[in-house]
Structure formats: C-alpha cells, structure tokens
Amino acid sequence: MEHELVVRGGTVLSMTPGSAPVPDGAVLVRDGEIIAVGTCAEILPQAGEHASVLDAGGGLIVPGFVNTHTHLAMTLLRGYADDLPLREWLEKYMWPAEAAIMDAETVNLGTRLAAAESLLAGVTCVCDMYFHAEHVIEAVLTAGLRAVVPESMLDFSTPSAATPAHALARQRELLGRFKDHPLVVPAVAPHAPYTVTAEYLVKEAELAEEFAAPLIIHISETRWEVEKILAEKGASPVAYLADLGILSERTVAAHCVHVSEDDLALLAEFDVGVATNPVSNLKLASGIAPVPQMLARGIKVGFGTDGAASNNTLDLLRDAQLASLLYKGLSGDPTCMPARTMLETLTLGGANVLGLAARIGSLAPGKRADIVCLSREAPHAVPTFDPYSHVAYAARAADVCHVVVDGRIVVRDRQLLTMDVPALVAAADSAVERARSLLK
Amino acid sequence: MEHELVVRGGTVLSMTPGSAPVPDGAVLVRDGEIIAVGTCAEILPQAGEHASVLDAGGGLIVPGFVNTHTHLAMTLLRGYADDLPLREWLEKYMWPAEAAIMDAETVNLGTRLAAAESLLAGVTCVCDMYFHAEHVIEAVLTAGLRAVVPESMLDFSTPSAATPAHALARQRELLGRFKDHPLVVPAVAPHAPYTVTAEYLVKEAELAEEFAAPLIIHISETRWEVEKILAEKGASPVAYLADLGILSERTVAAHCVHVSEDDLALLAEFDVGVATNPVSNLKLASGIAPVPQMLARGIKVGFGTDGAASNNTLDLLRDAQLASLLYKGLSGDPTCMPARTMLETLTLGGANVLGLAARIGSLAPGKRADIVCLSREAPHAVPTFDPYSHVAYAARAADVCHVVVDGRIVVRDRQLLTMDVPALVAAADSAVERARSLLK
Numbered sequence A, B: 001m002e003h004e005l006v007v008r009g010g011t012v013l014s015m016t017p018g019s020a021p022v023p024d025g026a027v028l029v030r031d032g033e034i035i036a037v038g039t040c041a042e043i044l045p046q047a048g049e050h051a052s053v054l055d056a057g058g059g060l061i062v063p064g065f066v067n068t069h070t071h072l073a074m075t076l077l078r079g080y081a082d083d084l085p086l087r088e089w090l091e092k093y094m095w096p097a098e099a100a101i102m103d104a105e106t107v108n109l110g111t112r113l114a115a116a117e118s119l120l121a122g123v124t125c126v127c128d129m130y131f132h133a134e135h136v137i138e139a140v141l142t143a144g145l146r147a148v149v150p151e152s153m154l155d156f157s158t159p160s161a162a163t164p165a166h167a168l169a170r171q172r173e174l175l176g177r178f179k180d181h182p183l184v185v186p187a188v189a190p191h192a193p194y195t196v197t198a199e200y201l202v203k204e205a206e207l208a209e210e211f212a213a214p215l216i217i218h219i220s221e222t223r224w225e226v227e228k229i230l231a232e233k234g235a236s237p238v239a240y241l242a243d244l245g246i247l248s249e250r251t252v253a254a255h256c257v258h259v260s261e262d263d264l265a266l267l268a269e270f271d272v273g274v275a276t277n278p279v280s281n282l283k284l285a286s287g288i289a290p291v292p293q294m295l296a297r298g299i300k301v302g303f304g305t306d307g308a309a310s311n312n313t314l315d316l317l318r319d320a321q322l323a324s325l326l327y328k329g330l331s332g333d334p335t336c337m338p339a340r341t342m343l344e345t346l347t348l349g350g351a352n353v354l355g356l357a358a359r360i361g362s363l364a365p366g367k368r369a370d371i372v373c374l375s376r377e378a379p380h381a382v383p384t385f386d387p388y389s390h391v392a393y394a395a396r397a398a399d400v401c402h403v404v405v406d407g408r409i410v411v412r413d414r415q416l417l418t419m420d421v422p423a424l425v426a427a428a429d430s431a432v433e434r435a436r437s438l439l440k
Helices: A040-046 A073-075 A087-101 A105-120 A135-141 A164-177 A198-211 A221-231 A235-245 A263-270 A280-284 A292-295 A316-331 A340-354 A387-393 A421-438 B040-046 B072-077 B086-101 B102-119 B135-145 B164-177 B199-210 B223-233 B237-244 B261-269 B279-283 B291-296 B314-330 B339-353 B387-394 B421-438
Strands: A005-013 A021-028 A033-037 A052-055 A058-064 A065-070 A123-128 A148-154 A184-190 A214-218 A252-256 A271-278 A298-302 A371-374 A402-406 A408-412 B002-013 B020-030 B033-039 B052-055 B060-063 B063-065 B124-128 B148-152 B186-189 B213-218 B249-255 B273-276 B300-303 B370-374 B400-405 B410-411
Touching: A005 A040, A005 A371, A005 A402, A021 A040, A033 A040, A033 B339, A052 A408, A058 A340, A058 A387, A065 A252, A065 A271, A065 A298, A065 A316, A065 A340, A073 A105, A073 A421, A087 A421, A105 A123, A105 A402, A105 A408, A105 A421, A123 A340, A135 A148, A135 A164, A135 A184, A148 A164, A148 A221, A164 A184, A164 A198, A164 B300, A184 A198, A198 A214, A198 A235, A198 B186, A214 A235, A221 A235, A235 A263, A263 A292, A271 A292, A271 A340, A280 B314, A292 A298, A292 A316, A298 A316, A298 A340, A316 A340, A316 A387, A316 B060, A316 B314, A340 A387, A340 B164, B002 B040, B002 B370, B002 B400, B020 B040, B020 B060, B033 B040, B052 B237, B052 B410, B060 B339, B060 B387, B063 B300, B063 B314, B063 B339, B072 B086, B072 B102, B072 B135, B072 B421, B086 B421, B102 B124, B102 B135, B102 B400, B102 B410, B102 B421, B124 B135, B124 B339, B124 B400, B135 B148, B135 B186, B148 B164, B164 B186, B164 B199, B186 B199, B186 B249, B199 B213, B199 B237, B213 B223, B213 B237, B223 B237, B237 B261, B261 B291, B273 B291, B273 B339, B279 B314, B291 B300, B291 B314, B300 B314, B314 B339, B314 B387, B339 B387
Parallel strands: A005 A052, A005 A058, A065 A123, A123 A148, A148 A184, A184 A214, A214 A252, A252 A271, A271 A298, B002 B052, B002 B060, B063 B124, B124 B148, B148 B186, B186 B213, B213 B249, B249 B273, B273 B300
Antiparallel strands: A005 A021, A021 A033, A058 A371, A371 A402, A402 A408, B002 B020, B020 B033, B060 B370, B370 B400, B400 B410
C-alpha cells in the first residue's frame, strides 16, 4: 500500500523559480515523493483517508535546508579550541585531537549528535567531509538525514586511511556500495590543494568522473594557502586545480574566500559549486568570501556551517541570516542578498551545489519530500508582513517544529523521532570527558 | 518575612572582574538582592528551608543580558519594510507608519510583545527609546522587565507629543514620577543631532543633569548624517554635541558607526556610553561601528538590538555572537573580541552604558538579582570545553530556561510567568491585521 503524507496549515514557500507564497497551503507526499503543492482546498481532496497529517499550525512550510559543507563528527570538538588563527587551530589542535580520539565509534557518536542537531534546526541534507565514512553513513541513516558522504584523503595518515592510496581504495568501495542509495550520496574528498599531491588530486577527479560522484575539496580558505600555492605552483589554487583538470560541475568547493576575478571566471566556466561558510570564515578570521559577486556571475552557491569546532554550531539558518546581513553591511547596499535570495541559497542553491537539484531543494511535484515547518507561535515570530523576510530576518532554529526527510517524519512537535536525544547528549558529554586526557 | 531564592545546579559565570567560573555553583537571593555567590556546598547551607529554588539542570548561570538600545513597540512593524536604505526606510515607512498606528494602546501592546520576546531570550534589562512612555512603563512592569524608559523628542510631532516643548514637559513629569522606582529608570531622549535643534538638545541635557537621568540619543548612525552635520555645523556629530555640552557619563549614544579617531577621543573624554547595534547597522547597510577600537580606548560599550523593524528580532545573544564573529573576520584577528569579552559586553558592559553597573550586570553580593539560566540539554550545547566560549559561540535564545529579574522568577522552564504569550501573539497579529489599511 502506498504511504501518503499531507503537510498542511501553513504558508508554503515552495522555492520553485517564480513561485508566489501559497497561504493556507499544503504539500501532498506519496511514498516519499512530492505529488502536489497548492492550497489546502486544492490538495486535501487529493489525499486518501489514511494519509498521515502534519499541521504547520499557521506557520511556514519550506524546503529543508541544505548544509553544503560540514565535518559532522567534529561536534565532539565543539569549543575545544577557540579564538585561534586557522593554522594553529588546525595543526596544533584539530589534527592531533582527531588522531588521538576519532576512532570509528567516536566518529559515529559525533555524527549522530550532529545529525540530531541538524535535523532539529531544519537541515535535511548535509554534505559531510570526514573519515570512517561507513560509520558516518550508519549514523546519518539512523538519524534519517540525507547526506553526501565522502571518505576524505590527505597526504598523511587519517583516522581511517594510512595512506592516500588506502583512502582511494576505501572511496572506490564506498562509491560502489552506495551508488543508488535513496538517502546517501557517496563522494570523494581530497582535503585541499595544499594537503594532497597533484598525482592524487588527478586520481580523485578520475574516480569522481567514473562514478559521476561529487568531489569535495577546500579551496582558497586562507590567504596563507593562496600564497603557498602561488609560490609553489605559480598559480592561484583555483587556477592550479583548473589546470590539473580537477574542476567540474561535480566539484563542491568549500570556502573560496580568497578568489580573484580570474578565479571567479574559472569557477563559473567549470560550473563549480561553492559551499560558503560565513561563520567559520569569520571566526577563524580567514576572511569573507565574495558571495554576492559569485551570485551575480551565476556561480552555484550554497551555505555551509563548516564543522562545529569552528562555528560552533550547525545552525545553518542562523549562518545564512548572518551572511545576508554581512553582505548588506559590507557592500553598503541594503538590497544586497535580499530575503528571497537568502532562502533560495539556503535550499535550492545548496541542492544545486551538491548536484541534487533534480531531487531536492524545492517543493515541486516529482521531487523527494524534504520539508520543514516553521512555527509562528513565539513572540519573535509575529507579525509576519512577508514570509520570505520572516525566514531571512526573524525565524530561528527553535521555530522548526516538524521535519520530513524523503517523506519520513523525523521531527514532530520539536521532538526528534529517530534517536534518543537525552541519551545522545549524555553519551557525547561522557565520551569527551573520557577523552580529555588524550587532548591538549 | 524575607523572601529567599536559590538558583543552583549550574556553572556560575558571575562576570565580576577577575572571577573564575564556579562549577556546581549557586546564587543566594534575598528580597531581590544577591546575598552570596559560590559553590552549592557553600551556598545551600545559608538558605532558609522555605527558599524558592531554581535548578539550572547542569547548565550555566549568568547575569541577565542588557539590551542598551531598542524601540520596543516597533515589534509590531517587524518585517514591515525590509531590504531598504535607512533614510527611505525611516522617512517613507517608519515615520508615516508610526504616525498612523502608534497610539497609546498600540504602543502598549507592541511593548508587551517585545518584553515577552526579550525575557524569553534572556534579556532582563532594556533601554527603550519610544513614545507614550507611561504606556511603555505599564507594559514592562506587567512583564517584569527592568527598563530605562524615556519619552522621545523630535522637532516634529510624535505619537505622544505635538511639539518638542510638549515632549520636554512630559519628560519632566516622567522623571519626577519614577525617580526612585525599583525597575524603571526614567530618561530623556532627543532623537538625534539632525532631528532636534541645538536649543532643545541643550534643554534635554539640562533636564538630564537636573534629575541625574540617562540621556539617550542616536549619534553618527549613517554617513549621510555625518555629512549633513559637518556641512551645517562645521563639526562631526560627536564634536558638535560635545561643543553643545550634551555629552556626559549619562549619555547613551546609540550607533556611533561613523566616528573618527577624534570622535572616539571625545567619547572617551566625556565617558559616554556607546550602544552598538551590529545587526541593525548591517541590515540597513549603515556601516560597522569600530567597537574593538572603542573597547581598546576604554569606552563603555554595550550591545543593542535596535527596534525589531530593523533587526528583525530582539535576540541580543544572537546579535552579540554576530558582533564577536564580525570583528574577527574584519580585523583578520581571531583573538579579537574573545568569548569572555563578548559576554562581559553583553552583561556588565551594557549595565555600565546605562549607568546601572552598581545595581546589575554581574552576579555579585549587593547587586539586584537579574539572572539567566542557560540549559545544556540540546544537541548543539554539548560538549562544553569552556563555558565562556559556550555562550559566545554555541548557546542560543532557545537555551534560556529560567529568568529572574530583581529577584522575581519571570521565566521558568521556558514559560513566561507574567503574561499569556499565546494571547499576546494573537493580539499582535490581529492589531497588525486591523492596521493594514493604514499602512503602505
């Protein structure tokens, strides 16, 4: 028997291009696929009598948020090393800590914690970049979170691969095993142009090409990186990777903070997706990515939180709001990144970056049902003159009352249905307590 | 009989200078005054058997947040006009809307909504700047919110004063009536150097001096304002006000976005308090105030949300976090505005700006009990390596579980005890619905 779900009782912002808000709207879902979007009067008669119902209670019904760049398991290192420059943070704290504590079980726990935090904040799809990929996948599937999951490669030993060749073999196995999975998209992830050799960067691109898989890579996050690659390769990181043949429409380029006009032209030419991480870039004082210029050039852009060790949360809505404010202030133009553009980047834009725009990112018939209901019951949520503006400037993670991923209700009335949150929180606290002697 | 309250079961961040966090700490309150702060082992034996108890549940116990600049009743214009430049926003939308709808009853309703939002977000003290002061006061007292409340003055007619002379008379009456109130600090508020004549600016300063009251004024919010005053008065707004004799340790100077080194020297010399509004300044693209430079000069600085029509919430913790991130990114220095400085500015710094540091802003014996408990039960709140970092980078308004103002429990288990929130939200929605025909 087919399973039907009706999400109703709120203003629908479908984010399909050119669409208008639908007051008193509804979304009909059948076996995880969106069948129809419209007013309650139009949609309710189409639903069977046994359909499940989620009521948005007069709030908003929007596509799930897409976090295009994060390191999920690093929730366990949240607040471990703050107020530090990126290289010191990364080389003196993060890499040693990961080597010391990030075994398969710990990665699984940290990822479960991250998945809980993400879903409760309305994030229905994440692009992870970490190690022990099969344990990340177990965690996101337990949580019911859609995810792009790579095994990451560095020139040196990682928690799950002793050598780049080992990482490559693990990636190939992963790509074969999860090729047609409904929720997980397997991927490859060379860490960055300064931590993976040209030889292995090329092998990564070939593997991604063979499986038509996303290739996730950090690019031009810091000025230091740009200067290093310029000195060593005679080109900017973007130009160097373009020359190597790494860049394509499957590339998910995290950061792109320090990019020139020529770099932007290359990103546009190769149809690279950019995962911008405004909070992490500010916190580590890496800089500020030229996102409005990217959008103006038609470059695909989505928001990312980066890992919780440099954010320190996975609250993507907050980060998107911050970006929208930031670029107004910096540009001196209050119309820069207006409300609807912000919500589009948070949803459809992110899906586009991950190569998933045909499946998710908007509420349109034929797409998978990744849906978030935002409550308007709290004092900060009234009045609502304009629903896009409401999301861009007033809504917050705590307003997320129901979340549907691939047609499955994973959060209902602010409660995560797939995992025991108090047990998870206690386990995370204990794991960190036990690991303290291994950390600086 | 004396009334005792014990807030216990969390790590206390008292924010008294030089203090360390107190794990498993407690605060003893008697008749609204803080009597002792220490470990539970030290404090609990001092409490009487009939003392009320608030348990922080393993979270944090911090001073209430101080919002140094807002226009409370403008919650009703939340989202009414977004993505616009300040002058168009102010002159074409805000002023006409205020003239059309902001009668005494509407101001009272908007202020109640704002007070509910503020308390639920851990804000225990606000500095308002609006009209119909007696109706603002009625609302904040109903809510149980501590507030600095002025009657505002402009050269033109306001919703509660036909002329500046009328505003002045209303201010004098207010100052006399609420002189020694435990929760309300009456104040004067000439709107800005470009909207109040020199004659009335001087009268305002004299009145503030006579009653030792705060004088609240917008200064150097936009480049336009600075250029206008420079052209008309031959001096920057700060220098012009200094020359007029307006600036003193009682001045609460909102914004100070466009200030020169000479202006900063004047603000320091006259011991002016600065209320910085990072989100509003970004959203209206007014610019970015040089807050780190102010702090380096020893200028008193507190955070403000500004009104909900230009923010669009009163979530001061979020705004403080954004500021802390912003200045790291802009300065290229990740140690800029570190976690403890951010929390200090959010609490004691704000109290200092409002001239209330002897009464509130830190958890110290002799001060009034304005206390917030932050839960650590949600996935985004674990682990906690450092409690200051937790507040600066991970905590959010939704973590505010208990709030005490002047010894009175106003929020318990995330529920506002002083007002009916659903009724308030419904009333706000209806009022705006009724007013729509009066708005653009």
